[in-house]
Amino acid sequence: MPVSDSSHVLVTGGTGFIGSHTVLELARQGYNVVVVDNLSNSCEEPLRRIEKLTGLKDRIPLFKVDLADKDGLREVFRQYSFSSVIHFAALKAVGESVHKPLMYYRNNIAGTLNLMDAMIEFGVKNIVFSSSATVYKADPEGRPFREDSELGCTSPYGRTKLFMESIIQDVVNAEQGWNAIMLRYFNPTGAHESGTMGEDPMQIPNNLMPYMSQVAIGKLEKLHVFGTDYNTRDGTGLRDYIHIMDLAEAHVAALRRLPANQGYEVFNIGSGSGQTVLEMIDAMSAACGKKIPYSEDPRRSGDIDTILCDPTKAAEVLGFKVSRSLEQMCADLWRWQTTNPNGYEQ
Amino acid sequence: MPVSDSSHVLVTGGTGFIGSHTVLELARQGYNVVVVDNLSNSCEEPLRRIEKLTGLKDRIPLFKVDLADKDGLREVFRQYSFSSVIHFAALKAVGESVHKPLMYYRNNIAGTLNLMDAMIEFGVKNIVFSSSATVYKADPEGRPFREDSELGCTSPYGRTKLFMESIIQDVVNAEQGWNAIMLRYFNPTGAHESGTMGEDPMQIPNNLMPYMSQVAIGKLEKLHVFGTDYNTRDGTGLRDYIHIMDLAEAHVAALRRLPANQGYEVFNIGSGSGQTVLEMIDAMSAACGKKIPYSEDPRRSGDIDTILCDPTKAAEVLGFKVSRSLEQMCADLWRWQTTNPNGYEQ
Numbered sequence: 270m271p272v273s274d275s276s277h278v279l280v281t282g283g284t285g286f287i288g289s290h291t292v293l294e295l296a297r298q299g300y301n302v303v304v305v306d307n308l309s310n311s312c313e314e315p316l317r318r319i320e321k322l323t324g325l326k327d328r329i330p331l332f333k334v335d336l337a338d339k340d341g342l343r344e345v346f347r348q349y350s351f352s353s354v355i356h357f358a359a360l361k362a363v364g365e366s367v368h369k370p371l372m373y374y375r376n377n378i379a380g381t382l383n384l385m386d387a388m389i390e391f392g393v394k395n396i397v398f399s400s401s402a403t404v405y406k407a408d409p410e411g412r413p414f415r416e417d418s419e420l421g422c423t424s425p426y427g428r429t430k431l432f433m434e435s436i437i438q439d440v441v442n443a444e445q446g447w448n449a450i451m452l453r454y455f456n457p458t459g460a461h462e463s464g465t466m467g468e469d470p471m472q473i474p475n476n477l478m479p480y481m482s483q484v485a486i487g488k489l490e491k492l493h494v495f496g497t498d499y500n501t502r503d504g505t506g507l508r509d510y511i512h513i514m515d516l517a518e519a520h521v522a523a524l525r526r527l528p529a530n531q532g533y534e535v536f537n538i539g540s541g542s543g544q545t546v547l548e549m550i551d552a553m554s555a556a557c558g559k560k561i562p563y564s565e566d567p568r569r570s571g572d573i574d575t576i577l578c579d580p581t582k583a584a585e586v587l588g589f590k591v592s593r594s595l596e597q598m599c600a601d602l603w604r605w606q607t608t609n610p611n612g613y614e615q
Numbered sequence: 616m617p618v619s620d621s622s623h624v625l626v627t628g629g630t631g632f633i634g635s636h637t638v639l640e641l642a643r644q645g646y647n648v649v650v651v652d653n654l655s656n657s658c659e660e661p662l663r664r665i666e667k668l669t670g671l672k673d674r675i676p677l678f679k680v681d682l683a684d685k686d687g688l689r690e691v692f693r694q695y696s697f698s699s700v701i702h703f704a705a706l707k708a709v710g711e712s713v714h715k716p717l718m719y720y721r722n723n724i725a726g727t728l729n730l731m732d733a734m735i736e737f738g739v740k741n742i743v744f745s746s747s748a749t750v751y752k753a754d755p756e757g758r759p760f761r762e763d764s765e766l767g768c769t770s771p772y773g774r775t776k777l778f779m780e781s782i783i784q785d786v787v788n789a790e791q792g793w794n795a796i797m798l799r800y801f802n803p804t805g806a807h808e809s810g811t812m813g814e815d816p817m818q819i820p821n822n823l824m825p826y827m828s829q830v831a832i833g834k835l836e837k838l839h840v841f842g843t844d845y846n847t848r849d850g851t852g853l854r855d856y857i858h859i860m861d862l863a864e865a866h867v868a869a870l871r872r873l874p875a876n877q878g879y880e881v882f883n884i885g886s887g888s889g890q891t892v893l894e895m896i897d898a899m900s901a902a903c904g905k906k907i908p909y910s911e912d913p914r915r916s917g918d919i920d921t922i923l924c925d926p927t928k929a930a931e932v933l934g935f936k937v938s939r940s941l942e943q944m945c946a947d948l949w950r951w952q953t954t955n956p957n958g959y960e961q
Binding site for chain 1: 715716721728735778782788
């Protein structure tokens, strides 16, 4: 169902992994998208690929603006009439945030404050926010997290997500007519099925799947499985993986929900089922047709047995469910990895 | 015990109510103090009174700098060698924060980030932070809060305090050699016993005691008692009041604790006993020798029965206990109110 009006959706961080796949899905569904990104951890190329994949005649407008730059941001709002904003732009490396907390707070929080100020100034009152399951307090029994589960973070990165949620909620409470949807993602992976878009880590990947994918193609020597004595079916950590295109569709579902005028809402976005590290290794090995070498290493501090999503609320309210299988996640990731071994680098 | 070295203590927000009384106590104990304040809700006059009260020959250096001004702040660090910082500077009106959350987040959080950045740059690693009992989640049974009680705020103001605590804690974890003490105050009131220093609300007071004091002197018509059906001994809300000079002494005790190198520590600062609104009216009526008119009004949303401090940890670790009585709080407040009916205005 294409969008009929001529207003635009602003996507901050729209060239990053989740941002770019969401822009793709928005463009595919006929939304007019404008991207703001400081390109600190990404490049313009995914936008070119989106234009090709969707047959767009015009370029997707990209403003190379850091959200710290209030005036630069206001200039974007001056040039376009936005119906809503999807806010991805943020630093996201958990380990780095432990060592550089002030950088994370400054970048993520101040950026969000500037964005919200600009939205108020220009009368844009609809926002979808890129949050994370990391805001939940670890549950020792590994029960699936519901949106009303207890909150509590172990890293500065996680706290910036929690604080940004609070800031947005306080604005919704303070101002008339605002609608905000927080999407708390579990573990996004995979790539677009075309193989032309995917995750492009600029350093050694922090997350399991891009790391594994680089091991599979021979760029990294072997995978490290941290902890084999967890209380899970095979002793390795169990997580809730979601295909990046399912996650992209969840953002569009959230965007469509905003006009329902429900004020502030929170949704988990995950599959509701979980895989262990060893199961992911098996699935990826099957997808790439070779054994992925790994070593069994000690637990990392801060890791826990199980992180699972209860996806009931998103299904009931947003009508969102994942539709892509674990096999497809791995097949699509592998297609991206093999056809673009150096990511977006030409 | 005067301080022997020539290094200075930086006090941000040092002309405000709690800040100025702490500067007074620091000066009295021989510390060299430098004040940074944007004077947005205060004036220089308390520093003149401190100089007079303590017989200082030199003026207390005051930099009219907003913590948002990174370069202005760095200039202060360039001019003085600081052993430690006491960080008061913040917006503090709960109700205003509900209506202007972005202003509160921007002012309080960004100011703290700039301060911490400057401290890191100039190698100053000791901080006492002005936090608040408002960070505790309301306890339906009214049990005294301990430092490990559950956290949870109901206002953006409270959240800025909680977030500032987290930011400081993350820096202590990330950097070598830092010491930080969070002081969570309960309800400060009273004034210096000389009657020359006290609280000087620029608008109609938000808090019970300065409001009552202005009713007593005839500047306001009557006191409003919000809620008489609470689960307390007389039905009115019960709070833990602490004399401002006791609170000032707690800051000096915290400052002396920092060299013990305990990293990040949190202390409640309160009396451990509580008074109801009606008891405070009685005490203030006795101090000023007249009946204070009041009306009984409905509960305000968000208010709760009882907020009490468990002061055990501060007593055991800081050696801090309140020493001033409720009668003295009221007598000192009344002396300040009558000798300075217009506050610091000349």
